[in-house]
Amino acid sequence: MWLNLKYLVLIFALLGSFYSNANVEFSESEMTYLKNKKVLVAGVLNYEWLPYWGGISTPSGIHHQYFSELAGRAGLTLEYKGFENRNAIIRALEQGQIDIATGIPCTEKACQDLAETRPLYMAHKIVWLRNKLMKAVPHNNWSWVCLDNSIDCDLLKTAGYQSILKADSLRTTAKLLKHNSADATITTLLELNQFIDDPVNSEGEIIWDQRLGRIPVGFVMPKSSSILSNIVNKYVTVCTAKSKLQINNAHMLNGESNWLLARESKDSTTVRYTIEDDIFPLSYIDPTTQEISGYVHDILDLLERKTLLKFEYVPAKGKSLDEMLSSGVVDLLPARFIVNKNNQFRSTNPYTTISLGYVETRQPYGEKNLGILDRTGQFTQKYLSQLPIRGITFFNQAPDLLEGLLKGDISHGVLDLDVIDNHIYLNQGSVFKVLPLPERYNIDTRLTMQVRPSSELLYKVLSSGLSLTTKNEIRTLRNQHSQILVNYGYNKDIVIHYTLVAISIFILFLLGAALSVSKLSNLLNKMKNSHHLSQKEVSMLSNLINSLPNSVFITNQDGILVFANRKVQEQMMFCEELQLCCKDTECQILDIVRTMSVPSTQIISLADLDCGLMNQQLRLTKKSIDYDELDGVHFMIVAEVVDITTDIAHGLVAENENSNEQSTNLTPQTPLNVPC
Structure with a gap:
């Protein structure tokens, strides 16, 4: 997850002003200790576990902020030493290999020789169920996984659960859940993203039970390091007293606000x-x-x-x-x-943001009549305050506006681009032509x-x-909702033929000499002549064209876009929303396509189009389509983004993998993100 940089910058600025007034006073013996100490060695995981820790090679995250601030205040150089799991960190503390650690909610047995400071933050416990369908299964039949020697394992054992897998590391815990080797685990909202590869399509569910409570997390040190413990406790006390542990991380803010809401709502969220x-x-x-x-x-x-x-x-x-x-x-x-x-x-x-589009009927018309699609009624008042009322008709249903364009009663229309792309381009592209959206209609629709x-x-x-x-x-x-939908009942055959043509020609690109053109032509004709495909077959073809790995779109002989698959949007070919590669709200890429000869392949640089994608190039392949059902010659364009930094990136990754560096030194002069 990416943090909201705007808010973090603001918070760090505010906290910076606070820290100029928050001083830690050390005794003479403590000052002597720090002068001789020089280096503070912190034990951390040697892999990423965000938002707490960014990894030994790229120190970042909540714990890095706390360690950096502590070392900076004490005038010490900070050194990280990486370990595979928390148990290894505990052993390293006991053996004197490292000075300090955090993020280890200790059990009495596991940390009996260690001392823990006052809390830096509270870890609010939840249950993560990998598949919500498991809720129908009794909890006693769930297979649980927890980190060995952790408080979570103690909680599960106390609750009487029998099927408990004990993992040796957090990374293993996550893998067992992702690979369906376990059903549930106890974790926190902050680290939940580590258990989910794809949040958008995850079938899992959060279960909150107030009996799980929350666990205080502070710095952990050997009990024998009494002077260092006193120094660290003074730092934590000042942070607590002055800032009341102000949250400076979006994940921590989310965890704390959820905890407060759940506690106030008494189990019902x-x-x-x-x-x-x-x-x-x-x-x-x-x-x-x-x-x-x-x-x-x-x-x-x-x-x-x-x-x-x-x-x-x-x-x-x-x-x-x-x-x-x-x-x-x-x-x-x-x-x-x-x-x-x-x-x-x-x-x-x-x-x-909802982007608006502007269309013009292909029917002859005299006086200009504008139709505006306002399905919620939320735009009407804004429009009326900005536009002359004469010649404007408001529609709350897309089919009504489409019918007006069909008949020529409406000469121009302003409506959502989503509606154009999904219901009009693909069903009745010949009804109108798409024009650049006039500035006066470019109303804020966030x-x-x-x-x-x-x-x-x-x-x-x-x-x-x-x-x-x-x-x-x-x-x-x-x-996921930008697919070929036939909801309005206008000319289903056009949608079917565009889909069949796109699939067949793309197969030609992929197979090349491996298959003869005659066989593919026979297959296309056989499919093309089937005018009565079922809705299930149409849906199957729609999903297939949308799953193709490259952008595929079709223009008519006038250069007007009449078809595009989902990949077009994913590769930002339709860039109005992001204002990339655009001129007067229309993608400049379409201008280039119109001038290409047929057949041809052309590589263009996105840097030339003011895209902001300075290291990317685009390979465009254009072929003609000439079928009676398509009402004249059409053109198929297949687009592929080529990233010229790929080789450089692979080289950097290889270099990092070959590196045996296990520690990172940070001097007190390193700019700090204050955590208190």
């Missing part, structure tokens, strides 16, 4: 929410399963794997969302636009979440959870 009916792709009824779907629901599911919250959907059924939130029918409105920011509610920071002002803790949990949710995770969830 269920949050009821609602959203407008039928606003694809945010929220809609899946035509296949007839169940509620949409990326807003998916984002809330993801937050369930980052927080202690459980979300319960309450259908709006045409009711006022503001009234539902105000009256307490629901606790959360998860998809609210900044343009409709309501002062009576509290809004989180935006988590994604999405935020809103709660009642009285829901302070819920607001904090949502904010911290969203801060731990990466842009890539949001993009992945949105892309």
